[in-house]
Amino acid sequence: MNKEPLWTKDFISVSASNFFLFVAFYFLLVTMPIYALQELGGSSSEAGLLTTLFLLSAIIVRPFSGQWIEQFGKKKVLISSQVMFLAASLLYFFPDTLVTMLALRFLHGIGFGMATTATGAMVAEIIPDSRRGEGMGYYVMSTNLAMVIGPFLGLTVMQQWGSFPMFIICIAISGLALTAGLVIHVPEREHTARAMSIFQMKFHAKDLFEFSALPIALVGGFFSIIYASLLSFVSVYAEELQIGEVASYFFVVYAVILLLSRPFTGKWFDQYGAHVIVYPSICLFAAGLFLLSQTETALVFLVAAGMIGVGWGTLFPSFQTIAIQEAPLKKKALATATFLSIYDLGIGVGSFIIGLAVTGMSFSALYFYCAIYVLFGLFVYFYLYARRKQREHHTI
The missing domain is CATH 1.20.1250.20 (MFS general substrate transporter like domains)
Incomplete structure (x- = not known):
């Protein structure tokens, strides 16, 4: 076919x-x-x-x-x-x-x-x-x-x-x-042509958020708190390790390894379902953070970048795909907005919390605890999303 x-x-x-x-x-x-x-x-x-x-x-x-x-x-x-x-x-x-x-x-x-x-x-x-x-x-x-x-x-x-x-x-x-x-x-659906005034907005929660997307959006927000630590402080950590010259290559390696893995992970998601992709990706994300916490050389620093690239770089599109799939056809735009809003909120909250945390611990300790936090995400994903999907499957 x-x-x-x-x-x-x-x-x-x-x-x-x-x-x-x-x-x-x-x-x-x-x-x-x-x-x-x-x-x-x-x-x-x-x-x-x-x-x-x-x-x-x-x-x-x-x-x-x-x-x-x-x-x-x-x-x-x-x-x-x-x-x-x-x-x-x-x-x-x-x-x-x-x-x-x-x-x-x-x-x-x-x-x-x-x-x-x-x-x-x-x-x-x-x-x-x-x-x-x-x-x-x-x-x-x-x-x-x-x-x-x-x-x-x-x-x-x-x-x-x-x-x-x-x-x-x-x-x-x-x-x-x-x-x-x-x-x-x-192609736009017919009802969108009946444009309302921009001021005729609905402020009920069901009009502002797509509730079918909330569970996986909360999971994504949970993980984006840790992603904020990479955006904000990984270059500072590299300077502390005296490998500042490779700091700019962290996200280059992240993107290259992610690009190489994308043809496989996306197809596996479609063939085998979300769980087969999400659980290993969480573990890989955590392993990359743990390796980052233990690194002393530029090589290990960049290997950790590649692991995090495959781990978190696979989780984010998987979560967004789930949010869209869960929503009814006419609510997919609202589901996208719901997911991205909570994701951005996690980045903002994470930047603030991580900023406070680094005043009382080393970056090595920070990323070690981040790895533990991400591993806990296995249970967050299961209880907020996977368990509910299993129940729905059994009731069919």
């Missing part, structure tokens, strides 16, 4: 649009704190608010984005949010105080939250059902690659040429995201 096509023009375009959105996000994630300290005269805590407010606005807007997608259609929400994202990028030249920059970051986060929710809803419609795990794996790979390219490009531009070229390049990246979004074609 011939497989349904996966690598269509629309799948490539939505993945490209998502890629450029996240390149811009990570590009500014690593450069804005430096800009705030050096050119706006802010403190370290104030510089950190530039990221916090961006993520906060993205989290707040996502549940509403799910409603807007159902009312107006995925394409309209995507293009309007990408225009907002590009417009915010154009405004970075003007703020000359930290307060005005914080306001701009909040606005930029709204565009980002809406756009990434829309691309997630679009890809769920574009991927054939028979290749859902494989397709979501490749789609999330665009985010993983952006996580490598964005910080590397941002720091290089900031260090070599300064802030003005940095903002120019950010505008160009945002423009590429919009360009890729414009060529996507996704």
